Amino acid sequence: MRGLLPTLCLALGLVTATQGLLVRHDNSFQPDHILRVTAQNYSQACMERYSVLVNGSSPGPELRLQEDKVSWIRVYNDMEDSNVTMHWHGLSAFTAPFSDGTPMASQWPIAPGHFFDYEVRPEVGYAGTYFYHSHVGFQAVTAAGALIVESAQPSPYKYDEERIIALSDFFAKTDEEIEDGLTSANFTWSGETGAILVNGQGRLATNATGSCKLAAISVKPGKTYRLRFIGETALSFVSLAIESHDVFEIIEADGHYTKPVKTSYLQISTGQRYSVILKAKTEAELRKAKSRQFYFQLTTLGRPTVLTNFAVLEYPSHIATDLTTVPVTPPLPVANITYGWMDYTLEPYYPDLNFPTSTEVTRRIIINVHQNVSTHIVWLQSGYDWMVTFPKSPYLVDVYTGKLDLNASYKRAIASGYGFDNQTRLFPAKMNEVLEIVWQNQGAVNTGDIENHPFHGHGRHFYDIGGGDGLYNSTENEKRLNGTHPVTRDTTVLYAYRTETMPLTPSGWRAWRIRVTDAGVWMMHCHILQHMIMGMQTVFAFGDQAAIIAQSDPVDEGYLTYGGSAYGNATYHPLVQHFFDVHEQTV
Structure with a gap:
């Protein structure tokens, strides 16, 4: 019944731009961009390496999208033995529900020999610099490329x-x-x-x-x-x-x-x-x-x-530029890390009246981050790692099929006192909550080692409210925030402030505020690929099943199975839901 609903609505003439129009993407459908992912020997830094490439190169081709315009990006998996997805880094909330590109969180990965059509619509006000990359394993080291969102309005800054x-x-x-x-x-x-x-x-x-x-x-x-x-x-x-x-x-x-x-x-x-x-x-x-x-x-x-x-x-001239000579002595002083670089300094160009004050915060979630060595070396958040092998099917799929009860998960998370449900390894939240999320760095269990971690949030961008050494103190941070105007970001750094300390001793924090407005399943993770592979990922579920389905309407069954009919191949044209626009061709 779920798979038939969009077609039934179409037949009754009730389809709107947000009701998931069901379209057969046959030869008459022309995506705006095509990315083909392959694995082959490739030369970089004068070294041959077997690498995952996008359109035969690394980086892949530059993509340019328009604000408030739907773009269809077709991603072919031309590899023979590996899955792939494509994530639109920084544009997570502005995609169709299965287009975030996070395997086992928001979609089944694209199987070898298959392709998937991603639907992306950047919102007005998000013109800027982004990039795309595979979200499978270590593939993003080479499978990535620039993504620029252009505005119909002139830039507030002038440049040639x-x-x-x-x-x-x-x-x-x-x-x-x-x-x-x-x-x-x-x-x-x-x-x-x-x-x-x-x-x-x-x-x-x-x-x-x-x-x-x-x-x-x-x-x-x-x-x-x-x-x-x-x-x-x-x-x-x-x-x-x-x-x-x-x-x-x-x-x-x-x-x-x-x-x-x-x-x-x-x-x-x-x-x-x-x-x-x-x-x-x-x-x-x-x-x-x-x-x-x-x-x-x-x-x-x-x-x-x-x-x-x-x-x-x-500055080109008639004399060729020397690109093969490297200075033996660096021309500039070799840099050291600046802890808290640009914290409390960057401010939005346009006035932002939506920044949630401390009095609006409904819940604070403190996520302790540290390394642990048991049978493996892993990175833990709130005592647990997260890897794509943990869920048997993507969380978002389980929400649509009713296998994942987010209301029960929310109750367990609240009862835990940490906002974390260890049964599902989810951080669930209700719609319209205002969360303060604090990433708290700690010394490793066995060694006390500490590292810097660039944390990236999928979903809508968060307000970065700063960072500091030691243990997070909300009262002291409010004093630092006084008179500032925090910017919205999608990636900020949890600093270590030292290389080692006593095991589980606090050493650095980073804090965000988020209004829960976009229902869905959203990854939040360290963007160092090695750390991700070692478990340094968390999953937030915003809204319950009703809220998630209401945001997109029921979806076709082809999204709910690995290699399903929403994924095309050489002999099959995929059946795709258009969540943002109404296409002339219908089933």
């Missing part, structure tokens, strides 16, 4: 051109080797990042020689540029500055315009994005500098070993 600067990591081990090592009882670390790549290019070592080229970002003298920085790294937390270009002006963070903030450097964790205004040197300044090329200096932060890599900012 823009450049995308995507940061990624290189690992010599394959995805399979890394995943097996991290999840084995005979634990084997992935190794540290071999290189920080810029737009897929880079060198393995700062003093390497040979023909392997650095990335070049070209600018024209006297022009003003918007540089869009995207943290597509798997592990690296990067400090970035440009030789002889001392002033950046931050204008965007995670897809939202900010009031301008001047800085001489950026700290970019995996998952974060920033736009900055850069005023290129004039011809007179270039003559004075006696150079037309300058180094981007990128340094890893908070890792056992410091890696410094480079790219080149070039």
Whole structure:
């Protein structure tokens, strides 16, 4: 009956844009973008590696979407033996219910030889810088690409051109080797990042020689540029500055315009994005500098070993830019981590009257985060890890089929005193609650080790209300918030403040506030891929079954089974629900 309902409504002439119009995506349907995922040998940093690629390259093609416009993005899984999904990082709440791209949370993954049509509609006010990536295992180390949401309205900031600067990591081990090592009882670390790549290019070592080229970002003298920085790294937390270009002006963070903030450097964790205004040197300044090329200096932060890599900012001329020489001595001081960088400083460009005050908070959830060693090395939140092997079917599927009782889960979570239901490993919430979510860093059970964690929230963006050392103190933080205007983000850093302490001793916190307005199943996790694979993920369920189904209406059965009829293949055209728009072709 559930699968027939949309068709029945159509026959009765009752379908609206939100009732899930059922459409056969045959040869007459043309998606707006097509991404084909393959696994093959691929050269980066002059090294061959078996990698997962999007449209044959890493990074994959740049996608551009429009605010308030539906885009259909078809993702083909052309791999022979691996699943894939595609996540639209930062746009989670603005997709159809099964389009978030989180396997075993919001959808069945795309089986080998199949494809899935993702429906994405960015809301007005979310023009900015995003990216897409696979959410399966370690695939996102290479299977990722820039996603830009464009506005119909002019930018509040004036610039002549823009450049995308995507940061990624290189690992010599394959995805399979890394995943097996991290999840084995005979634990084997992935190794540290071999290189920080810029737009897929880079060198393995700062003093390497040979023909392997650095990335070049070209600018024209006297022009003003918007540089869009995207943290597509798997592990690296990067400090970035440009030789002889001392002033950046931050204008965007995670897809939202900010009031301008001047800085001489950026700290970019995996998952974060920033736009900055850069005023290129004039011809007179270039003559004075006696150079037309300058180094981007990128340094890893908070890792056992410091890696410094480079790219080149070039002012092209008749003399070819040297992209093979790497400075033996870095031209800038090697950066150290700045704890709390830009906390309480960034403010929204447009007035935001929706920020929930402390008096509006209905519930505070404190999530203790630490590493534990038992039969495996795992990362725990509230005493539990979460891996895609835990649920037997995706949570969202179980909500639609009635197998998951979110009301009962909510009661158990409240009774626990922590807001966590250990039976389902969910953090459930009711619609219209205002949550204060506190990520509390702790020393590892066995060693006291602590690390930095960039936490990413799916669903609607959260208000970041800061971070600090030690144990979270709401009274003291309210004093710091006084007179500030928190921005909405989707990825912020839980700092460690030290490398080790006593086991389970608090050492750093990060706090968010969220209005529960978008019913669904939403991942919240550390965006370091190794930590995710080792269990550092949580799942929030916003709303009960009635609220989730009311937001999208019942769905066709093809979404509820692995390889179901919502997933196409070479011999079958998928039957797809249009949750946001009404297509002319119907069943």
